[in-house]
Amino acid sequence: MASISVRGASKTKGLVRDIKDIANFCLHRLMQDRLANKIAVDFFIMKEIDDEEESEGGGGTIGDCEWMDDAYSPKEFSVRIATHSIKNGRLKKFNRREILEIVCHELVHVKQQAKKEKYFHQRKDLVKFRGKLYDTNKVNYWDFPWEIEAYGRERGLYEMWLESKKSKK
Ligand SMILES: [Zn+2]
DSSP states (O other), X not given: XXXXXXXXXXXXXXXHHHHHHHHHXXXXXXXXXXXXXXXXXXXXXXXXXXXXXXXXXXXXXXXXXXXXXXXXXXXXXXXXXXXXXXXXXXXXXXXXXXXXXXXHHHHXXXXXXXXXXXXXXXXXTEEEETTEEEETTTSOGGGOHHHHHHHHHHHHHHHHHHHHHHHHO
């Protein structure tokens, strides 16, 4: 099992348990058990993420993922998850499913870094992904191949986790 901690979600019934459960499910689905067992993720669940630097999906950051130990071979990650987004100037609360899909999305980014598919270059605006260098100022967010993978897998990971829960009962 990976080591998962969750902060900031204790008031929402069952959310901590669900995040720990789906995080372990995703990590073991996305990488070999040997690597997944070495991964540690600290989740911080918050209403809004206050960050101008990076944003998921443009309309305010709803999740982000940072390595904490070693840029070259990271095993420890810090992931922030927002429970609200801003739509037409108003705060809208995500439902449980939406929050857990953001968790799945960020775990794809954990996988990309843990498996050394994605590196941040010394120059902050450059990202190396599967051997190719991308200038994040010149490529649209929605065209980033690491985002295409994360958006492409978030729903399927969620669905597979639901299935796995059903079969356990
Ligand atoms: Zn993303």
